[in-house]
Amino acid sequence: CPLPRAETSLSRLVRRLLSARRSLDLCIFSFSCPQLARAVHLLHRRGVRVRLVTDAQYMGLHGSQIGRLRHAGIQVRHDQHSGYMHHKFAIVDRRMLITGSLNWTTQAIQSNRENVLVVDDAACVKPFLDEFERIWEEYNPANYSF
């Protein structure tokens, strides 16, 4: 469980993501970092199954990478409620959890004090896998109530 300083951890985070072979499940509150978006896009092009959940109020902010990722064909779902979908975690191949305080924004990576945990203990990963599947279904457009 490393706790890298955010300013030095981007390349390590990218490397962890790029280790995905089968799936990448993402719950990312705010996603504006181009380097992280490039890694996600690359995985999608390699045939890794990428699913991305984000926050409806933040997905349209200046610099957001969500539109670009959707345009590339990546499945994106977002919340429908007034509170925030405030998670910032990734699950690689359903086995490795990457989570912490870090939003996937350039501002956070360059300027903030942040933490990122990398966990592969199954008992820790399981609740996040369950939360991801719960959110993925809950935010399915088929369930929209308007």
Add this chain to the structure above:
Amino acid sequence: CPLPRAETSLSRLVRRLLSARRSLDLCIFSFSCPQLARAVHLLHRRGVRVRLVTDAQYMGLHGSQIGRLRHAGIQVRHDQHSGYMHHKFAIVDRRMLITGSLNWTTQAIQSNRENVLVVDDAACVKPFLDEFERIWEEYNPANYSF
């Protein structure tokens, strides 16, 4: 490592905090939740050594509990830079780490999708202990440059 839904986890979080016997080290970006402030205050009154680090830009926002905790005699330090002190973690008795996406705000607890990890594996706790001590010294008023 439970991942409780935020709306049901407040009492569990309070119970974990109240288990502190010797020390409570807090790095909390935004702190406005009265119930959590009451728990911290209670520990201070019990003689537990409480140290609190927070973000300078958020400590003065409406509803912030920082002033109240300082008034009660709890040591509080804050960052001096333009980026955010964005951690949201607590270390109980230097052994149990509580960390995640959850800001200690009523809005986050009531309205958001959040996660909180509770970890007592020493290899995971150590980097957070080190980060706390590093920040605590860095934000020492004796080191102010103005």
